[in-house]
Amino acid sequence: MRTQVAIIGAGPAGLTLGRLLECAGIDAVILERRSAGHVLSRIRAGVLEQGSADLLERIGVGGRMRREGIPHDGVELSFDGDMLRIDFHGLIGRKVMIYGQTEVTRDLMDARNASGARTIYEAEDVSLHDVRGGAPRVRFVKDGGLHEITCDFIAGCDGFHGITRASVPDKAIRTFERVYPFGWLGVLVDKPPVADELIYAHHERGFALCSMRSHTRSRYYVQVDAGETVDAWPDERFWDELRRRLNPEIAERLQTGPSIEKSIAPLRSFVAEPLRFGRLFLAGDAAHIVPPTGAKGLNMALRDVGILAEALVEHYEAKSDAGIDAYSQRVLAHTWKTERFSWWMTSLLHTFPETGRFGRRIQRAEFDYLASSRSAQESLAENYTGLPDA
Template sequence: MRTQVVIIGSGPSGLMLGALLSKSGIDNIIIDRVDRDYILGRIRAGVLEVGAIGLMDRIGAGERMHREGLLHDGFSLSFSGRRHRIALKELTGTSVMVYGQTELTRDLMDHREQSGAKTIYNAGNVTPHEFDGEKPYVTYERDGVTHRIDCDFIAGCDGYHGPSRSAVQGKGLQTYEKVYPFGWLGVLADVPPVHHELIYANHARGFALCSQRSPTRSRYYVQVPLTDKVEEWSDDAFWDEIRRRVPEDVAQSMVTGPSIEKSIAPLRSFVAEPLRFGRLFLVGDAGHIVPPTGAKGLNLAASDVHYLFAGLEEFYGEKSKAGIDAYSARALRRIWKAERFSWSMTMLMHRFPDDGEFGQKVQEAELDYLASSVPAQTAMAENYVGLPY
């Protein structure tokens, strides 16, 4: 079997890249170790920057997103018994959209199926080969048989634990990582959101976030120690805790109900450099992870796709290697800015167990300054809605 680009991973980044390539007449095959239902069963983030929205429109898969997605012109920061709104649209001229990653992935999968492009699910032992040379290929196993796909390029869109980054270990890969001393306990429930915009809460008991997926489905989070186990948290205990951490008027109006998903996610910042190894490219979570505080994970994957697609389109259309040669540097420049913003939001809104009273006072002073400074709010808003590609 042969194609021009093999894409390992059928999450949003792999599907976006595949759709853009197909639209430009560049043949591609997507391969994944699991099946469609497994991928659609994963609960992920739901805030889209204008760049990700634009990619969905360019692909031609954005109709349902525009129909069901919720435009947000701002969000609130809660601290020291007060609430301050960051007016995104007013400060930047741009909004964000709340649309669940699962739904976006479903739209991209449906679009790919309708296009007739090939996706191979349930592929075992997926391995990239010979990507340092001119003739890379990918092997995989299915039903006890080993298969091979020859190609020009390999796009590793296979996440943090995928085979693509594993394949470049020892080939000049350098990694940078910060692990945070807490996690997010998240609950998804079919209850109306407590507010029409997101509320980020800094509280003495720890961080909390009130978010949403639709007018009838809400997503809530509280900061918890890494030693906590999800089975130790009943629904009632969760609702009691989050109501302690949000403003009183928010707590009183919060509608509670049984959770349909509950999990604890550890927080980390991670970047791999470079993102290109010969004819293999790392894309999305394969190359970087951000804490969810700044809503950048999916959006960074989309910007990676933008840069890589531009390079591949230039290679096939103009016979130029300039774009693929520049991919890593271009993507990393934006990645590090988003990493900085996600780190700063995490440091600002969470309580760190070793910071003590001095650290808490500095945090409170920073929030107070932010609430009183339009330039500081503008900087936060510019990063939140997404820096330009």
């Protein structure tokens, strides 16, 4: 099999890259080790930066998002029950869109199926060959048979545990990581959201988040120790703990019900450098991980593949490799700024036992400064809704 670009991973990063290349007339094959149904079963983020929403519109997959998504002009922050609204639209004229990653993935899959572009699911034992040469190859097993794709470039969009970054020799890559001593216990419930906008809450018992997937489906989180298990958190215990961490008036409005999904997500920050190795490029979670506090993971992935697609189009249409040569530096410049913002929000909103009473007073001072400073609020709004390209 021959193609111009082999994309490893059929999550939103790989599917968006495939769609961008398809729109530019560049042939690409997507390989995914899981089934399409498994990919769609993943429960992930639901906040799109304005630039991400604009990108999906531009490639023709924004129709359902436009109809069913929920635009948000701001978010609420809470510290020990004290509330502060950050008015994105009033401060900087921007907003975000609430639309689940599962729905983004479904829309991209539907568009790819409609166009007949090639996606190979349940591709096993994927391996990369000659990525630093002129004719990269991808081998995989499908239905018991060995197959090979020859291509010009390989895009690694296969996540943190994928094969593409693991295929890079250790001496050729550096990694930077921080693992936090807690995770987010998340519950999905078919009840209306407790508020019209997201609420990020700091409490002495730990962080909490009130989010949503639609007008009738809500997503809630509480901070738990890293060693906690889902089995230790029956629904009643979760709802009781969430109420304790919220402003009393908000807690009173909370509508509870049986969870339809419950999981614990560990928190980590991770960056790999560089992101290009000959004709192999890393994008999305294969390249970097952020804590979910600032809702950045999906948005970073979409930005990465937007930059990569632009570079590949330049290669094929303008016969220039300037964009390819600048890919890693350009993505990493934005990545580290986003890592900083996610670290800052995580540091403000979570409890860190090792920092003690002094640490909590510093967090309170940070919250009070944010409440008193328009410039600080503008900075938060700019980062949350999406920084411009570096």
